[in-house]
Amino acid sequence: IAGITQAPTSQILAAGRRMTLRCTQDMRHNAMYWYRQDLGLGLRLIHYSNTAGTTGKGEVPDGYSVSRANTDDFPLTLASAVPSQTSVYFCASSDFDSSSYNEQFFGPGTRLTVL
Amino acid sequence: GQNIDQPTEMTATEGAIVQINCTYQTSGFNGLFWYQQHAGEAPTFLSYNVLDGLEEKGRFSSFLSRSKGYSYLLLKELQMKDSASYLCAATDSNYQLIWGAGTKLIIKP
Numbered sequence: 001i002a003g004i005t006q007a008p009t010s011q012i013l014a015a016g017r018r019m020t021l022r023c024t025q026d027m028r029h030n031a032m033y034w035y036r037q038d039l040g041l042g043l044r045l046i047h048y049s050n051t052a053g054t055t056g057k058g059e060v061p062d063g064y065s066v067s068r069a070n071t072d073d074f075p076l077t078l079a080s081a082v083p084s085q086t087s088v089y090f091c092a093s094s095d096f097d098s099s100s101y102n103e104q105f106f107g108p109g110t111r112l113t114v115l
Numbered sequence: 116g117q118n119i120d121q122p123t124e125m126t127a128t129e130g131a132i133v134q135i136n137c138t139y140q141t142s143g144f145n146g147l148f149w150y151q152q153h154a155g156e157a158p159t160f161l162s163y164n165v166l167d168g169l170e171e172k173g174r175f176s177s178f179l180s181r182s183k184g185y186s187y188l189l190l191k192e193l194q195m196k197d198s199a200s201y202l203c204a205a206t207d208s209n210y211q212l213i214w215g216a217g218t219k220l221i222i223k224p
Contacts, residue, residue, distance in 0.1 A: 035214075042119075042202065042216035043158070058211070090157060101146050101165065102210050106157035 003027065004107035006091050012113045013081050021076040021110050023091030031096030032074040033104065034058075034066060036087040043090065049074060050096055081114045088112075117141045119215035121203050126221045127193055135188045135201050135218045143208025149177050149188045150202040152217065158202055161188070190220075198222045 004025045013019050025032065030051045035043040045058030049068040063085060065077045074093075078085055088111050092104040118140045127133040139147065146165040150158040164170055164179035164186060176189040188201055200217040207213055 040123075040216055043204075043212075043214040045211060048211065096210065101163055102206055102212065103148070103160050103163065104212065106159070108157050 004091055004093055004105060006089075006107040006110050008110060009108070010111040010113075012115065013078075015081055015083060015114055017081050019078045019081055019112070021078075021089055021091075021112070023074045023076070023107055024072050025074075025091075025093045025105075025107075026072065027093060027095075027105065028071060029093035029095050029105070030071065031094045031102075032068065033092040033094075034064070034074070034076045035090045035092065036060065036085075037090060037109075038087050046076065046089075081112075083114045086112060086114045117207060117213050119203055119205060119213055121201075121215040121218045123216070124219045124221065126223060127190075129193055129195060129222055129224050131193050132189065132191050133193060133220065135190075135203075135220065137186045137188070137203035137215060139184050139186070139203070139205040139213070139215075141205045141207040141213055144181065145206040145208070145210055147177075147179055147186045147206070148204045148212065149186075150204065152200045152202055154199070161201075193222050195222050195224070 007022045033048045034046040047066040049055045091107040094104045121137045149161040152158040162177035169178045174191045202217045203215040204212040
C-alpha cells in the first residue's frame with residue numbers, strides 16, 4: 001500500500017441499508033478525516049480523528065459514525081442510508097501537530113449512490 | 116460564521132496567466148492552502164501560506180494578505196493539463212480546514 005486507499009470505489013445502495021466505507025493509510029499519520037463532496041458545495045467535513053482512540057464531529061456528522069481503533073484504519077458507517085447521502089466520499093490523513101500546518105493527503109474517493 | 120468565497124468558474128487561454136481569488140472568514144486563522152482537483156480525482160496539495168506575501172513554486176504562485184482575509188493563486192504559462200478545479204481552504208482555530216466550493220478552470224487552446 002502506498003498512501004491512502006479507500007474501498008469500495010463506487011457503490012449503489014438501497015435506502016435503509018447499512019454501509020461501511022473503508023479507509024486505510026500507511027503513512028503513519030496521526031490524524032484522519034472523512035469528507036463528502038457535492039457539486040457546488042465543496043468538501044464538507046463529516047468526522048475526524050486527531051489520534052487513534054479519539055474521534056470528533058465535523059460540519060455534517062448526522063447519519064454517520066466512525067471509529068479509530070488503530071492508526072491506519074478509519075472506517076465510516078452509514079447506519080441507515082438515505083438518498084441525501086448520495087455523494088463522493090473522500091478520506092484524508094495528515095501529520096497533525098497544532099504547532100505546524102496541516103497538509104492533508106487524500107484517498108481516491110468512494111462514489112456512493114443511495115436509491 | 117466561517118466562510119470561503121472563490122469564483123465558480125474561470126476560462127483562460129493556453130500559454131496565458133490566470134489569477135484565482137479567494138476570500139476567507141474563519142474563527143481564528145492558521146494558514147491557507149490551495150489544492151488542485153482534476154475531474155473524478157482526489158484533491159492534491161499545491162501551496163500553503165501562513166505569512167503575508169507571495170510564495171512561488173514553478174509556474175504556480177500563491178499570495179496571502181491576512182489583514183484583508185484574501186489570497187490568490189497565480190498560474191503562469193497555462194497548459195491544457197491545468198484544466199481542473201482549484202480549491203481554497205483556510206485553517207481555523209482548531210487547525211481544521213474550511214473549504215471553498217472550488218473554482219473550475221477551463222483552458223482553451
